Amino acid sequence: MRNDNKKTVLVGVFVLIGIIILVAGIMTLGGQQKKFVKSISLKAVFDDVAGLQTGNNVWFSGVKIGTVKKIHFYGDSQVEIEMNVESKSKDYIRKDSKATISSDGLIGNKIIVIYGGTSQAPVVENGDRLVSEMPLDTDKMMETLQENNNNLVSITNDLKVLTGKIAEGEGIIGAVLTDSTLAMNFRNMMVSLEKTAVKSNQMANDLAKLSANLNQEGNLVHDLLTDKEIYGNLQKSIVDLQSTADNAKEMTSNLNAVTNKLNSTDNAVGTLLNDAEFNNTLKSTMVNIDSSTMNLNRGLEALEYTWPFRRGFKRMNRANN
Template sequence: MRGENKRSVLVGIFVFLGIAILVVGILTLGGQQKKFVKAIHLKAVFDDIGGLQTGNNIWFSGVKIGTVRKINFYGDSQVEVEMNVEKSVSEFIRKNSKATISSDGLIGNKIIVIYGGSTDYPVVEEGDRLEAVMPLDTDKMMETLQENNKNLVDITNDLKLLTGKLAAGEGIVGAVMTDSTLAKNFRSILANLERASVNSNKMVADLNSFTAKLNQEGNMLNDLVTDQSIVPDLRATMENLKATSANTELLTKEFQTITEKLNSPDNSLGMLLNDPEFAKSLKSTLENTDSATFNLNKGMEALEYTWPFNKGFKRKAKAEEKAGGN
């Protein structure tokens, strides 16, 4: 009897321990799955959930706030995810918050991350649907990385080839790097450019100084630019210059007409200037006139000694002497 009682007690103890372990396990799993926590149901529709399963966790600001309750097909090819979210946390989630699919670690289970939302919008309510944002596809990311790696290898090979040519002195850059003469010429060019830059800066400074002087009051150019009273005088001067130019042009035309007439033998002056025969005749006439005048003077001198005029000239001479003595 004692052996049977002892066996029954041991069996009862093991059964009790098994039930206790089962209850603790259920409570633990229920606590992890938020089975015994008041929750609200939120939804999100994705084009692709990337392996998300029922029971996966939901995170908000780095805190686990619920689990995936149900996954259903939606529309033609989309997937609707129903989420259990703790009611105590729902007051921090806004109606304009977004939901995306991420991974728990680099290669961990898929999770849903709720983020964003502004205080201008009200808090979520039972059955609200959040805007779904598709995550970056890992496969596409790996393809992109593979393509980038390939491009990096090509760039490395090209760089290796380029540095080899530079070291061998090929090309302009290689020649400059290996040829000392070209290097000296290049340094000389840089020195000339530096001097040109210095001269340019000096010229700019001089120009600024000259401009500052022009802007000083009392300067003639400054007065021309700023003094409005000079403008009418300048305009009047320009009008006078235009009138003078017009008169000069008219005078030039008149001089040209006179010159044309002087060059023409059809008038007296033109004949005097241009007709050689007339000039020769005029010269002969003048010579004859000069000769006649000379002979007339000789005749007048001889007339003084002739008898009829002798007395008259003597009386004239006496009168001049008497006038000179007084």
């Protein structure tokens, strides 16, 4: 009988311990799932939940504030997420806050992250729907990383081939690195370039000295650049030279016109200079005039000895003597 009581007590103790463990587990799970705290319901609609499940956590500013309550289809092909969020945290969540899907660590469970919101917007209320923002697609990210890895391998192979050719002396770079003659020529070219640089520097210094000398007072160039009176006189001289050039041009035009007229036969001078027939006629006329003048002189001399005029000439000779 005593043994039976002892067994009964032991069974009771184990049952009590089991009940305590069960209650503690329920309380723990309920605490994690926010089952025993006052909460509000918030919603968000996504095109793809990327494996999110009921019971996954909801985070805000790095703090767990709730869990995913329901997941169901919405509209044609979207998914609506209903979340239980602690009432005490709603004062920090604004109506213009956004919800996105993230991961709890690199390969952890999917979670809902609430972020953003401005102080000008009112706080959320039970049943509000937050603006959703699609997260980065990890599959596409992995595909991009894989493609980048393939490209990196291809680049590495190309570099391997290129460095091998350079080491074997192929191409210009390989020849420069392996051919001593080219290296010597390159060294000589660098020496020539250095000499050229020295000469260029010296020429620049000479130009600087020349510029400094030209900027000294009393120098013609300095006076031309700074003296307004000299500049005015120079400008006036240029104007006078321009006027002289214009006059010379006009005179040249007039001389050309006169020359053209002298070369033409439509005027007296031009006829005298250019008409051969007229010249011959004029020469003949001059010869005839000369002959007539000689005949006239002879006639006048003979007239002195004719008896009607003899007495008159004698009187004229006496008067002259």
